[in-house]
Amino acid sequence: MSSPDDNSGGQPSWPSVSLSQTASSSPADASAVTGESTDTFQTLFNHALELLSRREHSCHELRQKLAKKHPLDDFDAVLLRLQELNYQSDQRFAEVFCRSRVQRGQGPIRIRQELQLRGIHSALAQAVMEQLQEGVDWFELALEQLQRKFRRPIAPTLDRQQQAKERARRQRYLAYRGFSSDAIQYAIAELDAAEPEEHPGRGF
Numbered sequence: 001m002s003s004p005d006d007n008s009g010g011q012p013s014w015p016s017v018s019l020s021q022t023a024s025s026s027p028a029d030a031s032a033v034t035g036e037s038t039d040t041f042q043t044l045f046n047h048a049l050e051l052l053s054r055r056e057h058s059c060h061e062l063r064q065k066l067a068k069k070h071p072l073d074d075f076d077a078v079l080l081r082l083q084e085l086n087y088q089s090d091q092r093f094a095e096v097f098c099r100s101r102v103q104r105g106q107g108p109i110r111i112r113q114e115l116q117l118r119g120i121h122s123a124l125a126q127a128v129m130e131q132l133q134e135g136v137d138w139f140e141l142a143l144e145q146l147q148r149k150f151r152r153p154i155a156p157t158l159d160r161q162q163q164a165k166e167r168a169r170r171q172r173y174l175a176y177r178g179f180s181s182d183a184i185q186y187a188i189a190e191l192d193a194a195e196p197e198e199h200p201g202r203g204f
Helices: 019-023 027-033 035-054 060-070 076-084 090-104 108-117 122-133 136-148 160-176 181-193
Strands: none
Touching: 035 060, 035 076, 035 136, 060 076, 090 108, 108 122, 136 160, 136 181, 160 181
16 A cells, blocks of 8 residues: 655754764774775765654665665665664654554554555554554544545435445545444444534535
């Protein structure tokens, strides 16, 4: 399932970091930033910082974007150093990403799929989703999205076949947005039970 890059949760501009700072306090990576590889390391590091200054990225996303411009280089030392400096964090990315997707009205199934596409491990995704669920009512969010899209209950004047077709259309819409079958059934039932006066100004 594809979706545009998430531009929410952008970071402030990172301070300028010199090569000596990127290499210091990281003895294990000293060989990665010495000799002929120093210029390459600094170039990759600066490019990664530029990307992170725009928004949070998962480690997987950073690797993909760096590979587009630097297809022959090794990014492991750069990514590790970014994590050591706390400039890149998959947990922070996942938390920001999940909040932004809830604001867009997406359900938990789609959010999990999107996290997986961005390289977030299942255990971390599970932990972040559990934390998110404490403040999100997925059933009410599904109903809100249904109301925004369709506004009215399914017209009782339609014949049974037309009603079934319209109900299936609404189910597909909510399923695409990533809601569970229980949340979908709840949302459709609640909207169908709504009286016109409960939604003034919506054309009832």
